[in-house]
Amino acid sequence: MELTQEHFDKTLQNLVSKKDLQNLAGKGDLALLREDIEEIKVQNSAIVETLNVHTNVLDQLVKQTKDWNTEMVMVRARLDRHDQWFKQMAEKINIKLDY
Numbered sequence: 001m002e003l004t005q006e007h008f009d010k011t012l013q014n015l016v017s018k019k020d021l022q023n024l025a026g027k028g029d030l031a032l033l034r035e036d037i038e039e040i041k042v043q044n045s046a047i048v049e050t051l052n053v054h055t056n057v058l059d060q061l062v063k064q065t066k067d068w069n070t071e072m073v074m075v076r077a078r079l080d081r082h083d084q085w086f087k088q089m090a091e092k093i094n095i096k097l098d099y
């Protein structure tokens with residue numbers, strides 16, 4: 001296909017002109033658009049606030065879980081020591097332990 005001035009003129013006829021754009025977006029349309037943008041900003045702020053609350057709750061849960069896991073490790077170690085002491089006492093008094 002050969003690109004000629006006629007081809008470009010035909011293509012340009014289908015494009016929107018500056019005047020068309022001005023007619024398309026009148027002052028009322030711009031006001032509505034601004035209102036929509038403000039509404040979106042308010043919704044976005046609410047989402048950010050909710051996300052921050054959820055993040056804080058998750059951080060607290062993670063800390064509590066870590067603390068609980070640490071406590072369980074200490075309890076297991078204590079129980080292992082108790083089991084060892086019971087075995088030693090049973091050996092000294094000649095009692096067989098069945099668990």
